[in-house]
Amino acid sequence: MPSLYRVEDADAYNFNSMQELAWAIETSQGEFSLILARRNYEALQEYIVRKLRQVCAVEFQEIYLNQSVKVKSLYTTILEQLGDQQPAAVMVFGLESLSNRSQVLITTNQVREEFRKHCPFPLVLWVNDEVLQTLIRFVPDLESWATTTDFVLSSSQLIEALAERESYLFTRILDAGGDQFLPNTAIFGSSYCRELDSALRDLQTRGDVLDITQEASLPFVLGREAYINGQIEQALEYYQQSLAFWQQQSRSCETQQQKTQQQTSFTSRLGRTTQIPTSLRTLPKQSSTPSTPQPLTPSPLERQALLLFHIGLCYLNLAELNRSQTRHHWITARGYFQKCIDTFEQAKRPDLIAKFITKLGETLQRLEAWKDLQGLAQRSLVLHRTYGNSLQLSQDYGFIAAVALQDCRWMGAQQAARKALELLTRLTNTSGQYQMSYLLLLAKAKGHLGQSEEAITILERAKETGPMDAPQLYIRILEKLRTLYFRQKQYLEAFRVKQERFSVEQQYGFRAFIGPGRLKPHLRQTSTLLLKQETAAEEITASVRQNDVERLVERIGSTQHKLTVIYGQSGVGKSSLLEAGLVPTLKTKVIGTRDVVPILVRVYTDWVREVWKSLASSPLKVDQLNGEGFSGLKVDPLKVVRVRGASPTAKAWPKGQGSQQSSHLQHSTQTNLQHSTQTNLQHSTQTNLQHSTLLEQLRQNEHSNLLTVLIFDQFEEFFLISDNPTERKRFFDFFRECLQIPFVKVILSLRENDLYFLLQGIRHKNFDSINNNILNKTILYYLGNFSLEDAKSIIKRLTERSQVYLEEALVNTLVEELGSSEGEVRPIELQIVGAQLQTEGITTLA
The missing domain is CATH 3.40.50 (Rossmann fold)
Structure with missing residues (x-):
């Protein structure tokens, strides 16, 4: 392969490849042939297909595989889509998106002879390196039938693309603020991680290197990927690497400015800075935000502040994962969030302070640093009245209500909580945890004011949101609700709420033993601010x-x-x-x-x-x-x-917002259709049902x-x-x-x-x-009871997960006492006794 550093080199290479592909399609008319078109970038694929339609004398049909559908084999899928049509050629896209890709290719290989019998046309499969390796590894017979044509991007295009995406990533996160964590895929599309790996691998293979700025920014991208996948320690390592670079560059830039006393191009020290393409400059703005000049390329100080914020998020996550060190991690997170705010202040960006200050307030609230929280709430309230939105203002009033409760100012707490809830009503599609939090504050205030019945009603309303958004907050609501029921002598309701609390704690791994209740599937949280996944308990x-x-x-x-x-x-x-x-x-x-x-x-x-x-x-x-x-x-x-x-230039790689909008539209359409169908089914439950209706649905x-x-x-x-x-x-x-x-x-x-x-x-x-x-x-x-050894093993695994450590002597004695004459332990008895030990905080025999 010739040198592919310059755009002209890649253009010439791709032109020859396109001519070869067009020739292969044209000369295979009336007979089956398999052609693999290898590319690692979707934008390049789209460009080649557009140009191919212009130069190829044969019309071809395109089939796109949807990543949400489990395709069984390419053969049956293609025939189903073609129906009675007999195309001159077929192109298949999206193999890399299939979750069951290996099985699909294996099944296709088993019926490969059917292609020759029933598919008298050239079949072009667009593949990337990963799919090509899967073909070679799992279905060498099918792969041996194929001819392969390669399409590439030049090294200069890849380097330019990485520079644009790195700047755009910082810009989008700064624009979004700290209230939500935007994964890289939400910013660039689902193919971004795959194409990033390909770009780095292509550059390394060719011996081309990134400039120092890109080398330093890459760990930030990789750290966010590690964070989203729950690899918090790895994310911290990446963030610290990037932070050290930008701190050094900030100091170097300040020193140079002091020496020259003139405007010096910071970018001349780091290498050429590539501007964001026009198609990516349309970033959402809050209508209530004043017109504050915002550079397209974030400054070193702004990047530094953003890295400090991400490190703080990591320590918040560690506080959830390691509950024995929770307070220590909260204190560390507070330090990084404070440094983030200080750095934005140094950069003279009050608008960014307004966007990222709330997480510091939440951490102060967890640490019960009420005096500091009061000062922060007053400051952030002023900022958010100028730069913020209704959600941020509601958070400020939530902080004010929490401080008022601590100071025994019940009426003030009630008013602030109501104000926070009122601000929330102006918004749509907000996380339920905000409403839950403010309702809990309001209920506490009502309880102290002697309005227990109203407090119970408020907490029952808060429960309706469910634990998914904030399980620990939901548990606190249940604890408060049980206390109020118990004080009202509604003991049955108090017991019901207690059992629900145990169940939620078991589902999220906060409790080792559930007692007499029924086990539920676990809900695993992959990282802070992300959705949970249901797994076997x-x-x-x-x-x-x-x-x-x-x-x-x-x-x-x-x-x-x-x-x-x-x-x-x-x-x-x-x-x-x-x-x-x-x-x-x-x-x-x-x-x-x-x-x-x-x-x-x-x-x-x-x-x-x-x-x-x-x-x-x-x-x-x-x-x-x-x-x-x-x-x-x-x-x-x-x-x-x-x-x-x-x-095709780097401006189009990867697709970014375009692919994101497309996937969002598709997801929205499927969601609405599914909701409509389920509504029809649920409507049917209001009529007289016969078991024959069920049998029809089963068929x-x-x-x-x-x-x-x-x-x-x-x-x-x-x-x-x-x-x-x-x-x-x-x-x-x-x-x-x-x-x-x-x-x-x-x-x-x-x-x-x-x-x-x-x-x-x-x-x-x-x-x-x-x-x-x-x-x-x-x-x-x-289904039988546990053996004694199985019971000991279960206790060990469950207590390790929930970080409730029982002394080995206690475990041995417990199992021996619960064991029957047949050497078995009843699971229900193990759960009841274990729950009592956890409730009483008993961890040793002493």
């Missing part, structure tokens, strides 16, 4: 119960087990295994080529409606609920698009390539509630029909002593699908 994954989950998943995937009956003693953990282990695992599974839809039911007063509601609330796509077979692909009509374009799921798993937990309750023979007949008619529908599996879970109910249910029915033997050993699945 560690109480399941850390114990022998994980083996049970894996065996149950294996049974569900097998064609030999249409029905599974889980049975065991009361308190052995059947419900927890299903809700906190099996269901979240199935939600992420693809069995064969089918997505799994678990439907969990444990309320039997109207079981038909409960099943239907579960179908409505399951996170399916519109096509799956409607059974319309939406493929998630878009196809360009067979037409020639004549577009005049210049040489639709089958045709939509879904595997539905109906799970009836605590099934003995059905027989206690439905003592009417007609109602029992209705259920078992439905049950029998389900066993005859392909790709529908049924799980029944009930106590060991109640297995005889099943015999009563099938007594007058013909269940050929299970040979009329519902208690066959191949159907039954026994």
